Amino acid sequence: MALLGKWRWRLVVEKEALWNRVVEAKYGIHRRRDWEGREVKMNSSYWWKALWKLDKERGSDEGWMYKGVVKTVGEGNDTLFWHEKWCGDAPFRVKFNRLFRLAEDKDALVKNMGEWRNGEWIWKWSWSRELLGRENTLVQDLNKLLQGSKLEQGQQDSWRWKYESKGTYSTKSAYTLLKSSNREADTRRFSMLWNNKVPLKVSAFVWKGMQNRIPTGDNLVKRGIVGSNTDFACIFCGKQTETASHLFFTCDATWAIWHAAYAWWGLQAVLTCEGWKHLQQHMGMVRNKKVKESWYVIWFTIIWSIWLWRNQLIFKEGNDTPAMVLDLIKMRSLYWIRAKQNTELAKELWLVNPREACK
Template sequence: MFWAENWIGTGSLELRFRRLYNLSCQKREPVKNMGYWENGVWRWSFRWRRRLQGREVGWFEELTGVLRAAQLVENKQDSWVWELEGGGSYSVNSSYVFLQGQNLGETNPVFSWIWTAPAPSNIKAFAWRVMLGRIQTRDNLLKRQVIHTAAEALCPLCGRVEESCSHLLFTCPAALLIWYDVYAWLGVSTAQIPVGEVHLLQFASIGSNKSQKLGEVAIWLTVVWSLWCVRNRIVFSGVSYLKTKFWSRFSLNRGSG
């Protein structure tokens, strides 16, 4: 649709040139009906409810300037093109680089550890979103106005602090108990770091060689994924026995205050 759809890559022309759209007699026409081919050259042909005047003439000149960027090809079907690759074909790498806001040559060791760890792809993808702060914790939902009150944004595990990615996975008392047990199982004593990227790098450093480090990363992925799954089962399924397990363990360590 010429006016309604973002076919030229600058947003819909309907929104950008609202006054011209209101005057158009071709509001619901596709691009192919907005002109004609003449000796292999595309000619635009507009029909208006009345003669353009004043500022409308300037807006029309701006519209024709925008349309010069459209390279229409005769007798060829439309097709989707991925603009982040020179060949026009989609690639995971280019979308990853785009989301990271990095240049193609730049790498981050955290993501390298995540993608090469021996773990299912859905868990790796989850950890990737953790590093970007894009999991749907309640602080993000509050910002997007999916929920509306501070009480709704409290952590479902401890019920005391606003749920954020950092709190839920690293500093919540319930999560801390899990991490303390994991570190004790590995024979390590260390301070807890609330930043996901640094936390993972610290955890990977427990291993003495690359193979062991990948194993540590796999353990780290298992812990954060398990905490997220427990959280979701409490929130969405009301699985009370899981919550009781966390709280019975938590109450033994937090004192009576």
């Protein structure tokens, strides 16, 4: 992400470079680029798609890179008045959306929004109709905000990266920023995923599933392996397109398995359908330290067993029922815990009361 950020930076600050003009011709982008993510064509390169999804990866409304850049306006020859964040903490099209809708030229540069008179900059407004009382008040608020921004004749507009003293983007500063902002969450997730008592292939499968990288129906459609969403409905219910969230958490058939597994442990719960949060909530249901490790294994066992059940129905035309899958979950988890913890769990007690068996 930090390396991609370098290209995003260069895309904006090196507009006259040959490579930049080639990219402009290839993708048809506007010469005055901004930092906000945008929708790109499906046939674009992976690099180009990743470049414009960069900020969206962090789940932020603005994005880590968008918040890290600051526009220094000279004479306003390369800054979009309404669209760019150059004065204040948000673009004017967001902060003064009513005025933006009334502006005659919504793509105007800052230098086209006024004129120099005797060395002093004077703002000039052009609206699509006469303003009403409330709208005139908004113009006054806008003028007050603009008083803190002084334009300079003959000075070029430029960008500054606020996490470097020199103001130039560096992958090192971006890497440090990204690691510090998400280190705690990444460490906790890493521990939850890999420090457990299940086979490595199961942890690897769950890791891919968490990133939506397993061959569920929606991904097969996206990769062009099957024709459309209707060609790959959920094998269990046939009502919806098969997605990882639906397959493992919200389908009636798999929900019944979760419900039965929790009842086997003497528990009841209504959990989220988002993978990481589902695992976190699952872990929070048991407090006893002796029981917790085995309870942890149950979550991975259920996920793995649902996937095997799904594949059996698709490729082997199997006829296992949810009750049979639950029996397999009980036995798989028993063998995995015995093998990894080097302990002899009593099988008879485990099948009836697993919490007592762990104690």
